Amino acid sequence: MKRKVTYRIFSVLLSFVLLVSGLLIPKETRAAGENLAYQKTVIVSSTESSSYPGSYAVDANGNTRWSSAYADNQYIIVDLGKNYTVSSVRLAWESAYASQFQIQTSLDNSAWTTVYSNYNGTGGSNSISFSATTARYVKVYLIKRATSYGFSLYEFEIYSAAGTGVLDYLYSISGSKTVIGIHNREPNSDPDVQTEKAYSITGQYPGLWSGDFLFSSDDVANRWTMIYECKKQWDKGSMVQLMMHVVPPTQSEPGSWDGGVVSTLNDSQWSSLITDGGTLNKAWKTRLDQYAVYLQYLKDNGVTVLFRPFHEMNQSIFWWAGRTGSNGTAALYRLTRDYLQNVKGLTNLIWVWDMQDLDYNWSTYNPGSAYWDIFALDIYNSDGFTDYKYNQALNIAGSKPIAIGECAKLPTASKLLSQPRWVFCMSWAELTFSNNSNSEIQNLYWASNVIVQNELPDLK
Ligand SMILES: [Ca+2]
Incomplete structure (x- = not known):
């Protein structure tokens, strides 16, 4: 902790000196809107x-x-x-x-x-x-x-x-450093509860804040609270991510976990969903119209969002998941990206394709390289952060960044040094604190190869 506190005091002093002298030194080599060709x-x-x-x-x-x-x-x-x-x-x-x-x-x-x-x-x-x-x-x-x-x-x-500062940055640390993040689970009425708890233990804010559109009446009613928090976290210098534990388009919002988020569409419902003009296809796009209002607000405010819809595609308890092949979950991912990007004009999203370490048949869920920017793996299996999983992730991602999408037990800093291509690692909300001791969390957050919020460059 001492090292980073010293660094923070130094930063504050340096900022003060620069302000007083009227100088401004760019935090990153490239600001948004800069002509990349200049003097190349x-x-x-x-x-x-x-x-x-x-x-x-x-x-x-x-x-x-x-x-x-x-x-x-x-x-x-x-x-x-x-x-x-x-x-x-x-x-x-x-x-x-x-x-x-x-x-x-x-x-x-x-x-x-x-x-x-x-x-x-x-x-x-x-x-x-x-x-x-x-x-x-x-x-x-x-x-x-x-x-x-x-x-x-x-x-x-x-x-x-616009906003590719986040992706460029992740490419730049791929192979050397890992941004630490935490998911903020319900309630959406208090959408930074886990981020603040991580700070209370480490004295550092995670480099990635994550939130969720969610499904319950209270959480749906507080979506704006969550979205405002997303903007606030971005303004404070964090990377931000949004997930969608939402109910299927056969139902209206709000809904429930059992029978809602955890439910199944039959084959004909699935066909209706992924067929352009199908009844459920239209229902899903109407839903996307609603989510797009929040995402547009973030776009209007210059917020780049790591967007992770339909996570854990091979976790078949979810209504969207467990459908293999080109017409499976991958088709829903593609139509959702096509709609949000091309119809709604949401170009501020970095698309994360996410699997779980339940099996290794990941390619059958691949939406196609043009549809995702980052491959993320949720690691919950008790065998942990094996080199096999790491190498499988590298194989499927190629030159694109890979990330630990979710975990309960955190990796150690030395594990991340030996698997340096993970560009971020996000622990799951409250499981962070039930599966790791305070000193384990501290040692990770304070490690030199782990990036916390105040070590990120200006990503805007
Ligand atoms: Ca010239």
């Missing part, structure tokens, strides 16, 4: 002359420009130096613009994905958005010139999706 390495197919180098397209100077040789089929590539989640670019053309061009992205400067095409370019300034994608290299592939000169750009700017 540029690779071009040609230059008109040494007066127009590729670097002039990423110097944030609207008077300098890159210009290619006088020929079609040219390119300019920016190497961002590491992977980012990118979702838009801005092109500022000189009068020698492209009438046909594409934006392409790559992880390795070899295999390219076209994310945008324009075959009727008109020059000027183009702000271009596309589906958020992970990329280190971003290319403007210049197909056809509009003039007899080459292609010339004053600026080629590249931006992250």
Whole structure:
């Protein structure tokens, strides 16, 4: 505890000194809205002359420009130096613009994905958005010139999706550090009770706060209280997560645990749910319309949410779970993401796909790589944090982050050092305190490889 208290006092003093001197040092290397291309390495197919180098397209100077040789089929590539989640670019053309061009992205400067095409370019300034994608290299592939000169750009700017600071940060600690978190179970009328208890024991706030839409009349009535807490925790510097222990679309809200959250849909009900236009499909989307109001509020306030619907897909007691194959639980996950993201415009969600250590047939529940950002595993089995589970999680996640979605018994800091790809570890609410001694909780929260709230960068 001493180390972090010292650090906090130092931070406070440092902040004070900086405030007094009028200086502001950014907490993170990248703020939201920053042009990621600025002063990065540029690779071009040609230059008109040494007066127009590729670097002039990423110097944030609207008077300098890159210009290619006088020929079609040219390119300019920016190497961002590491992977980012990118979702838009801005092109500022000189009068020698492209009438046909594409934006392409790559992880390795070899295999390219076209994310945008324009075959009727008109020059000027183009702000271009596309589906958020992970990329280190971003290319403007210049197909056809509009003039007899080459292609010339004053600026080629590249931006992250709003709120991808959280995901970028998790990528950056993958393999070295783990954010510690805690779920705040009902009541939604007191949605930080477990977070505060962790603080009372460790003197540190968890780096991840988690809440739930829930199902009972009291908890449904207090959803706004929970959502306001979510925003408050984000404003205080935590990562935030939302779950959905909600009743099935065959029922109205509020409802019950037994016979509600824990219930079964028959095959024809399931078919109705996952078939576009089905009665239960419409009922579920009507429900999503209601949840979207809360999520929109968070979006409007700049809150990025780790969203974990339909957790423990192989835990078949839940109405959504235990259905294998492409038309199973995975289909419900996909339609929910498609609806919230594409129809409701909720781009502030990081999608967590979550399984439990009940079995290892995880791939049959996989919604598809395009549908999730983080793979999480709930670890409750008494064999604990085995290397086998860790390696299975790595196998299914590939290069994406993995996380311990829930646990009762916490891992030790040394276990996390030997399994360093877990980007966060969330203990389950009150089970944290019934399954771990105070000193075990303290030792984990105070470890140098474990990230608490005041060690997180600015994620906004
Ligand atoms: Ca320039």
